[in-house]
Amino acid sequence: MFPPIYLSLLKFDSKQQRLICDAGLEKGFNYNSSYQGLTKTNSKPPGFWDQGHIRVKVGKGRETFEAGKSLLKKWGQFQLGWAEVDSGTPVQVESPVCVVAKTLFFWTANPLKVMWKNQSLPVCSWVLAWSLISRGGALLT
Structure with missing residues (x-):
């Protein structure tokens, strides 16, 4: 059976997004649970995974780190006009x-889940990272 696809001519409101996430919770993950946490441990992912490691230097120093961290905690990387996450x-x-996104004439909604979070402040670098995983019913666009 195929997972549901969430499409709308209008952008999904907060209530609709919560209902979609609840439906995703009921469906569970859409991949083999033995893969859960692989990106956290830097284990080699299966060959069919396309794992992105994009790094961009936006500045240096603690002030820049705190500004970036604040933006990421509000899902700023998704606030693009055509895609967003409720901040x-x-x-x-x-x-x-x-995650809601506009594709051509339709808005799509993708229920996801935060799998892990790492916020550390080692001597040489600052790290804020987390991983998202598709829920049942996710249409990855």
Whole structure:
């Protein structure tokens, strides 16, 4: 059976996004659970995975790190006009996340889940990272 596809001519509102995430919770993950956490441990992913590691230097120093961290905690990387995540969505492990995006004439909604979070401040670098995983019913666009 195919997972549901969430399409709308209008952008999904917050209530609809919560309902879509709830439906995603009921469906579970759409991949083999033995792969859960692979990106956290830097284990070699299966050959069919396309794992992105994009790094961009946006500045240096603690002030820049704190500004970037603040933006990421509000899902700023998704606030693009044609795609977004509700900025009130917490970045917490097991937290549901709904990414809405406009593709041609339709808005899509993708229920996801935060799988892990790492916020560390080692001597040489600062790190803020987390991983999202598709929920049942996710249409990855």
